[in-house]
Every structure is written in C-alpha cells, then in structure tokens.
Amino acid sequence: MKNVGSSPADATAGWAAAEPAAQQGQAAPNAGDGPTRQLVARMVLEQGPVTAVAVAEHLGISATAVRRHLDALVADGEAWVRESTRRGRRGRGRPAKLFLLTESGRARFGHAYDDLAVSALRFLAEQSGEQAVRSFAKRRMAALVEHHREALAAGETVAERARVLADALTREGYAASTRNVGSGEQLCQHHCPVAHVAADFPQLCEAETEAFAEVLGIHVQRLATIANGDAACTTHVPNVWSEGRVEGRSEADHDAVEQGTAEREPKQQETAPIPHDGGEPV
Known part of the structure; x- marks a missing residue:
C-alpha cells in the first residue's frame, strides 16, 4: 500500500x-x-x-x-x-x-487475508498432511455453530432449525436464507467470507456441510458452492429426520423407540433430496 x-x-x-x-x-x-x-x-x-x-x-x-x-x-x-x-x-x-x-x-x-490463509493452509498440509487441514476445517465450523447451538436445538421441525441456522449464518456474514422446495428446505448462502480460500481447500466446504448435518440432526446434501463458481452455496435439507424420524415426533418418542419401550412403528423411508434445478437460489 x-x-x-x-x-x-x-x-x-x-x-x-x-x-x-x-x-x-x-x-x-x-x-x-x-x-x-x-x-x-x-x-x-x-x-x-x-x-x-x-x-x-x-x-x-x-x-x-x-x-x-x-x-x-x-x-x-x-x-x-x-x-x-x-x-x-x-x-x-x-x-x-x-x-x-x-x-x-x-x-x-483491502487485506491480504485470503493469500495469508491459503499460504498457511498449504504449509499445514505440507507439514502435517491433508488430515490436519480437515481437522482445522472441522474445528473452525464447530466454533462457528457452537454460539447458536441452543437456539438450533429449540427448533421442533427441520424447517424451523433450517431457518434458525440461516439466521445464525447471516449474523456470521453469510447472508443466508431458506425456501421450501416440497421435499424439504433449501438453505442458500448468498455470500461466503472464505470463498477464495475454499476454492483451493474444499475441505472448508466439506466441514461446513458436515456441521450443518450435525446441528440439524439430519443428512443434508450440498448442491452448489460459491467457491465452485455458483451464484450461492446451496444445501438441500430434507424434511425427514435422520434414522427414519419424521417431523413432529418428539425427542422422547425417538429415544423410546431406540430403547424398544415404545410401540413399534413402520420405519419411514427417507426421501432422497431433489436434484438442484440449476437455477439461481432465491
């Protein structure tokens, strides 16, 4: 300068x-x-x-x-x-x-933060291997969602948790929103503060997806990322809880089924996430 x-x-x-x-x-x-x-x-x-x-x-x-x-x-x-x-x-x-x-x-x-971060992660990979980069990415996302874990846990449905997660991400600078797509919710991040770094280190995106699945309590599917050149980072969140647990069922009922003390119910088949239509998320 x-x-x-x-x-x-x-x-x-x-x-x-x-x-x-x-x-x-x-x-x-x-x-x-x-x-x-x-x-x-x-x-x-x-x-x-x-x-x-x-x-x-x-x-x-x-x-x-x-x-x-x-x-x-x-x-x-x-x-x-x-x-x-x-x-x-x-x-x-x-x-x-x-x-x-x-x-x-x-x-x-301007800052040289992106160049510095890329250089630091490359050094980490060279010195300690790719697993060290993955561990760093996971720890970073764990710290980010930890501040919002209590609010996320209060959501009674997948849709509610997805909306809370979108609000939390927005406060962290990701300009996130959700929209219903019939089989679930699409979580859209219209900005990514680490997009340039994630372009070289996709482990950041992978750790983010895993963190979303963990806090939402359901398997999610990443459809698009800004780091890959898409208009937004888009994640499909199906409206069926993991392990066949459907919306509306309480945590107590779920635990009771796991312990065999509740009446047996037919396990609902999980619905596969819909494919991304290629359009720009709203």
Missing part, C-alpha cells in the same frame, strides 16, 4: 486519480461514496485519531464537507469518535472530536 504521508492536497488527489484502486492495494469505494469520501477515509486511516479540521486542512476542502463524510462513515459503522484529551490550560468549548476507522472501515483498503 502506498503511503501518501503528509503530501499536500493536490498530490493526494492526483495520486488517487492516477492509480486504479487495485494498484493502490485497496477495495473500490462503496457505491455512492465518491472519491472524496475515500480520501477522507484514507486520511483517517493514516493520521487517525484525527479531527475533521485537520482532515479538511490536509485535503484542502471545507470542514463542513469533511464532517458530512465523517458522519456518514460513523453511521455506516466504518468510523468511530472519541473526545480528545486536553493538555495544559483548559479552554472554552467542548473537546475536539477525534475520528478513527473501525475494522469495517479498514476493509475499504
């Missing part, structure tokens, strides 16, 4: 106009941001904690315009504010506001 340091405003603006975002090692500005907000965010990144007045002086634009962009960054969760600590004699008025970027704000300028 280039460091514009304390260069004057015209040099900063010229640098931003001359180089594409990719060459600057940063993500493209969000839609509607405009180049000025990106310059303001960069100033906060490099000089923060910094006041709006200092940013305005450095960029050569009005403090009012800078405050508008800073307020927008704060509202979007990309920056936060703290009051400056006055030194020496205390003057009149409130302490100046100092602006800093949050982790979300820093993401504007």
Whole structure:
C-alpha cells in the first residue's frame, strides 16, 4: 500500500486519480461514496485519531464537507469518535472530536487475508498432511455453530432449525436464507467470507456441510458452492429426520423407540433430496 504521508492536497488527489484502486492495494469505494469520501477515509486511516479540521486542512476542502463524510462513515459503522484529551490550560468549548476507522472501515483498503490463509493452509498440509487441514476445517465450523447451538436445538421441525441456522449464518456474514422446495428446505448462502480460500481447500466446504448435518440432526446434501463458481452455496435439507424420524415426533418418542419401550412403528423411508434445478437460489 502506498503511503501518501503528509503530501499536500493536490498530490493526494492526483495520486488517487492516477492509480486504479487495485494498484493502490485497496477495495473500490462503496457505491455512492465518491472519491472524496475515500480520501477522507484514507486520511483517517493514516493520521487517525484525527479531527475533521485537520482532515479538511490536509485535503484542502471545507470542514463542513469533511464532517458530512465523517458522519456518514460513523453511521455506516466504518468510523468511530472519541473526545480528545486536553493538555495544559483548559479552554472554552467542548473537546475536539477525534475520528478513527473501525475494522469495517479498514476493509475499504483491502487485506491480504485470503493469500495469508491459503499460504498457511498449504504449509499445514505440507507439514502435517491433508488430515490436519480437515481437522482445522472441522474445528473452525464447530466454533462457528457452537454460539447458536441452543437456539438450533429449540427448533421442533427441520424447517424451523433450517431457518434458525440461516439466521445464525447471516449474523456470521453469510447472508443466508431458506425456501421450501416440497421435499424439504433449501438453505442458500448468498455470500461466503472464505470463498477464495475454499476454492483451493474444499475441505472448508466439506466441514461446513458436515456441521450443518450435525446441528440439524439430519443428512443434508450440498448442491452448489460459491467457491465452485455458483451464484450461492446451496444445501438441500430434507424434511425427514435422520434414522427414519419424521417431523413432529418428539425427542422422547425417538429415544423410546431406540430403547424398544415404545410401540413399534413402520420405519419411514427417507426421501432422497431433489436434484438442484440449476437455477439461481432465491
């Protein structure tokens, strides 16, 4: 990443106009941001904690315009504010506001996390074998779902658990949803934070599928993945519990059947998951 340091405003603006975002090692500005907000965010990144007045002086634009962009960054969760600590004699008025970027704000300028993760997993595979990569993937997913296990266990039907799982995944950054497809639910993840890494290490997707089956209590089938170039990660969740346990049957009834103390019931044949129709999941 280039460091514009304390260069004057015209040099900063010229640098931003001359180089594409990719060459600057940063993500493209969000839609509607405009180049000025990106310059303001960069100033906060490099000089923060910094006041709006200092940013305005450095960029050569009005403090009012800078405050508008800073307020927008704060509202979007990309920056936060703290009051400056006055030194020496205390003057009149409130302490100046100092602006800093949050982790979300820093993401504007890109990270090498994907490259680092791929390199680390390749090293792990070389040093300890593919099984070590699978173990890592399983532990990662176990930690992710553990936070939501209690809510998932409260679901009385497969559909309810699938919806709870979708909500949990959304909170983890996967933008997930479900839809009924007759023979069950389709769990769709419209975003994958580790897609680029999973393209090289499918063990991440495999561990995710296994974790879904474990927390839902039923065999699931992965139909599509973003890492494989599909529009969404799609998992079919059939509406029949594992081991022939159908929806509506309580845990106590299921345990009683396993112990042979309940009346024998014909074991319902599991319905095979429907094939993916190839269309984009909703």
